[in-house]
Amino acid sequence: xxxxxxxxxxxxxxxxxxxxxxxxxxxxxxxxxxxxxxxxxxxxxxxxxxxxxxxxxxxxxxxxxxxxxxxxxxxxxxxxxxxxxxxxxxxxxxxxxxxxxxxxxxxxxxxxxxxxxxxxxxxxxxxxxxxxxxxxxxxxxxxxxxxxxxxxxxxxxxxxxxx
Amino acid sequence: xxxxxxxxxxxxxxxxxxxxxxxxxxxxxxxxxxxxxxxxxxxxxxxxxxxxxxxxxxxxxxxxxxxxxxxxxxxxxxxxxxxxxxxxxxxxxxxxxxxxxxxxxxxxxxxxxxxxxxxxxxxxxxxxxxxxxxxxxxxxxxxxxxxxxxxxxxxxxxxxxxx
DNA sequence: CCTTGATAGTTGAGTATTCAACCTGGTGGT
DNA sequence: ACCACCAGGTTGAATACTCAACTATCAAGG
Numbered sequence: 422x423x424x425x426x427x428x429x430x431x432x433x434x435x436x437x438x439x440x441x442x443x444x445x446x447x448x449x450x451x452x453x454x455x456x457x458x459x460x461x462x463x464x465x466x467x468x469x470x471x472x473x474x475x476x477x478x479x480x481x482x483x484x485x486x487x488x489x490x491x492x493x494x495x496x497x498x499x500x501x502x503x504x505x506x507x508x509x510x511x512x513x514x515x516x517x518x519x520x521x522x523x524x525x526x527x528x529x530x531x532x533x534x535x536x537x538x539x540x541x542x543x544x545x546x547x548x549x550x551x552x553x554x555x556x557x558x559x560x561x562x563x564x565x566x567x568x569x570x571x572x573x574x575x576x577x578x579x580x581x582x583x584x
Numbered sequence: 585x586x587x588x589x590x591x592x593x594x595x596x597x598x599x600x601x602x603x604x605x606x607x608x609x610x611x612x613x614x615x616x617x618x619x620x621x622x623x624x625x626x627x628x629x630x631x632x633x634x635x636x637x638x639x640x641x642x643x644x645x646x647x648x649x650x651x652x653x654x655x656x657x658x659x660x661x662x663x664x665x666x667x668x669x670x671x672x673x674x675x676x677x678x679x680x681x682x683x684x685x686x687x688x689x690x691x692x693x694x695x696x697x698x699x700x701x702x703x704x705x706x707x708x709x710x711x712x713x714x715x716x717x718x719x720x721x722x723x724x725x726x727x728x729x730x731x732x733x734x735x736x737x738x739x740x741x742x743x744x745x746x747x
Numbered sequence: 748c749c750t751t752g753a754t755a756g757t758t759g760a761g762t763a764t765t766c767a768a769c770c771t772g773g774t775g776g777t
Numbered sequence: 778a779c780c781a782c783c784a785g786g787t788t789g790a791a792t793a794c795t796c797a798a799c800t801a802t803c804a805a806g807g
Binding site for chain 1: 763764765766767771772773
Binding site: 441 | 587588589590593594596597598600601602603604605606607608610611628650651652698699702703705706707708709710712713714716717718719720721722723724725726727728729730731732733
């Protein structure tokens with residue numbers, strides 16, 4: 422099967438997205454680091470924990486919600502535990518399970534960092550995109566996430582079957 | 585000044601984008617690695633070089649075009665040179681300058697990898713987003729990139745002036 | 748020329764991430 | 778009870794990235 426190359430518009434969309442994302446992530450991460458000693462992934466974990474009942478989540482729940490590998494979550498939580506932003510607790514119901522629990526210090530850190538972070542997101546993303554277009558972004562990336570999360574085996578491989 | 589929090593739609597857009605991007609980058613990177621021993625950043629560099637006159641670019645030009653730090657480009661190009669995908673050459677006109685030159689092997693690698701990569705991008709991004717929405721993505725992220733590239737000092741800091 | 752300051756690029760140490768191997772405890776079948 | 782298998786999580790080594798310091802060259806002004 423001959424490759425269906427991207428047309429000019431598609432190519433521009435893909436490159437603009439890639440370049441914009443690179444710059445955006447770098448800026449958000451830098452703002453958080455310089456002002457609050459937090460990385461963006463760490464901040465996201467704080468948010469998830471703060472929203473959870475009792476401010477605690479299983480390691481796997483964190484991994485799923487931020488779409489990071491379990492291994493990565495283990496390492497990241499270890500760092501955050503060292504910084505006393507979270508604590509670990511063995512799960513009573515499931516002997517294998519581990520909870521990460523937001524500490525008061527962790528919560529305070531989030532409350533402290535949130536305003537600036539939101540300003541970063543606004544300044545770099547939300548406020549520079551037309552509201553209509555932003556809705557398209559929401560729709561589009563919801564579709565992308567759906568396509569990639571649901572136990573997708575691998576779209577590429579399945580597409581290449583010769584049946 | 586009190587924080588302008590994101591409204592529900594904005595929040596959904598931001599989170600969908602973040603989650604979608606995490607999954608997307610991981611998928612594209614994995615597909616390239618498993619099938620062609622290339623990372624996505626390396627692939628992007630191959631593309632830029634292949635499009636350049638004489639298939640060569642200054643280190644700083646590469647860094648600018650893919651929005652990576654110079655240091656990172658140095659490291660990445662070093663790896664690619666080890667794999668014989670590129671060569672380095674001292675710039676005659678500017679004694680400080682260094683060209684990275686695409687080798688035949690590097691070009692062959694790109695030609696080899698491109699069809700699968702494009703299929704990945706289609707399957708995960710292009711084909712799951714409504715064409716209208718994709719145009720919005722293009723517009724939106726072009727704006728984001730513009731806002732962040734042009735010698736922006738730091739939108740956050742300038743916004744926080746108390747004037 | 749010579750100095751000053753900027754630009755191009757590299758280096759290595761510190762940090763973050765990935766990957767595969769591993770340990771443990773739950774689950775289902777016999 | 779036992780066994781095989783799966784899921785949750787951790788570990789450490791290999792790899793990648795960041796950051797600050799550094800070298801070398803260029804460009805401008807005196």
